Amino acid sequence: MEICESIPCPFCGQSSEVAIDTSVPDQRFTTDCEVCCRPFEVTVTCEPGKILSLDVSGN
């Protein structure tokens, strides 16, 4: 099950919607900000249908 989550960019603060597959309990991926185009890393912990924690870190 996928959930659309609004994730804030650690550089410019702009939130963007990212689809997260909650069937994967621990995941980490890199996404590019749509506004400032800088890549940042997202770490997500979830259980099916629910996001437990979400961390964002920029390099």
Ligand SMILES: [Zn+2]
């Ligand atoms: Zn940004």
